[in-house]
Amino acid sequence: MTRAQQTISIGLLVTSLPLWALVSFGAFLLFRLGWNVMTFHDVPEAHKELMTEIDLAKAELRGLGVDVD
Structure with missing residues (x-):
């Protein structure tokens, strides 16, 4: 793997983390909402x-x- 490929790979990994954080947070909120509706x-x-x-x-x-x- 060349240095350019390594840099691009790390850059893509770092830029994809906010998206995963947002998706994970949304899934957590949907789970909490469903749980609270079930146990109302x-x-x-x-x-x-x-x-x-x-x-x-x-x-x-x-x-x-x-x-x-």
């Missing part, structure tokens, strides 16, 4: 709070004359 737990308190906020918003809109049903 319902939170009854958050559901009650959200329903209360929805009822409050409906009451405010009715007060302004908007039909929400």
Whole structure:
């Protein structure tokens, strides 16, 4: 292997590392997203709070004359 071939090979290796880092990071994020979706737990308190906020918003809109049903 000549010195030029060696330099080109090392250059290609170094320039391909950011691409591999980006692909690996994306795969890791997709895995984390899938895992969190699979292990999602319902939170009854958050559901009650959200329903209360929805009822409050409906009451405010009715007060302004908007039909929400």
